[in-house]
Amino acid sequence: MTVKVKPAYEPLNELTVLDVIKPLNFFNSASLNNLVVQEIGDGNLNLVFRVQDSDSQKALIVKQALPYAKVVGESWPLTLDRARIESDALLQEAESVPHLVPKVYYSDSHLAVTVMEDLSDHVILRKGLIEGNTYPLLAKDIGTFAANTAFYSSDFYLHPFDKKEKVKRFSNPELCKITEDLVFTDPFFDHDTNEFPAELKSSVEKIWSDQELLREVAQLRFSFLTRAEILLHGDLHTGSIFVKEDSTKVIDPEFAFYGPAGFDLAHFFANLTLNHLSQNAHTKEPFHRESVQSFLLQTIEKTWETYTNTFTELWREKSSDPFVKTEGVLENFLQHTFQEAIGFAGCEVIRRTIGLAHVVDLDSIEQKDIELFYKKKALELGSYLIKNQRKFTSITQLTNWIRGA
CATH class of the missing domain: 3.30.200.20 (Phosphorylase Kinase; domain 1)
Known part of the structure; x- marks a missing residue:
């Protein structure tokens, strides 16, 4: 033989x-x-x-x-x-x-x-957004993607044995450790992986010394480490999405693992928020800039609305949870997902500004003083989201705050 x-x-x-x-x-x-x-x-x-x-x-x-x-x-x-x-x-x-x-x-x-x-007829969403393009299906598609992958991988749908087997199958300790370090740890301490202009040092040191902020980050980090709620993409930023006018494709789920339900939504919202900030520098024509920024905020709103509507429909029609008809159970889950997503988004905004892996949205701003101005804005915005996550009760409250930041 x-x-x-x-x-x-x-x-x-x-x-x-x-x-x-x-x-x-x-x-x-x-x-x-x-x-x-x-x-x-x-x-x-x-x-x-x-x-x-x-x-x-x-x-x-x-x-x-x-x-x-x-x-x-x-x-x-x-x-x-x-x-x-x-x-x-x-x-x-x-x-x-x-x-x-x-x-x-x-x-x-x-x-x-x-x-x-092959998706060569699509473009990376980050690139398209920086160029000032808009995509009418984006919010519906990402909300649908997130809700379906969340529900069908959760204890609300799966038999407990199947769920625990999937948690084992998608155990991803090495890549989770990268996220743990680069999103939840290194940016909040004086770590050698951090990278930022010297002019931001005072703003960064303010983050490092903010005990209230650090306590909230520690709690978010603990949730990331311990809450195996749903199968996550694990890295759902605008560089992990291909788009064209009539199509959206989510790519690169190599960071996939079982984690807290708000994590993927948070990364998507955070990267749209960073692009919203950068449009002040990238889009020179005022009316077009306003249109693009409105699209970005509407995308955040419609993504969450699609997510909640889709998840609710799946819950009512297909959930095997014994408390499916108990008033408030679904609402509590969605509220926790939403508020924790805001905190996770704050961490993502900060780490993409001063951590190891930046976003080109901000880094490609040509004038140094303007780049620094919006990076300081990003740090303030991220810090606010982390410290005030539980004060947000609606998605429009979030987008109104981003609009005024």
Whole structure:
């Protein structure tokens, strides 16, 4: 008996990626000599290749996890299991919202590879927003995505045995530790991963010494560490969403894990808020700027409204929870999700301003004094959200406050 030994893991390149693709029969045999491979990844953790038939223009994406963080190098090792988690998360999400995630054609946990739908006709949401574009389906799509993935992965729907098995399946300690450090810990202390202009030092030191703020962050961090409520995307910012006029696709769920229900919504809201701030510098024409900023705030409002309406409908029709008809149970869950999301959003706003991984929305502001002005605004805004999270009772209260910040 001959036992086939799997080849040792090696990072792919533009030649070896074809060895993964050719056996899949995605392209017909006559096209194999016409395949064009291009490395397109610009992220911090992975290799990404686009493979296209130059004749038919048919294409797919090959994503491979690296055993370290590209942003730092081999001194920061990472598990390759995150590729398996990403593929599993996409398949899980596709069970309820197939139109909102890329199709997965193939995965190989040994090679840490996922082969998926090409989305080259879409653009990264962050880029589109910075350019002042608006997307009419965005709020409905993200609200639908978040509500469906939340409900169908929760104890409200799943048998307790199934839920606990999924918590184990999506255990993601290494990437959760990155989030724990970069979102909830490092920005709130004098840590060497932080990065900010010297001119912000006094504003940053104010955060580091604010005991009320730090107590709230500690509580949010503890919730992140302990509340395995739903399957989260884990990194749902505007760089993890592809868009075009009539389509939204949520990508890159390699940070997926079971955590607090408000976490994904918080990251989405925070990144829209940061873009709202940056539009004051990026969009010169006043009427267009007002229109884009109104769209951003309406997107926050409509996303939450879609989330609550969708989750409520699923709760009423499909929940197996014994307290499904008890008055106030759903309302309490949604209120806690909302208020905690505001606190999480405050942490995301601060870390994207002074932590290791910034957002280009603010960093690309050309005039240094204006960049500093809006980064100080971001720090004030984030601090307020964290310290006042439980004072917010409606989504319009939140957007009105952002509008006036």
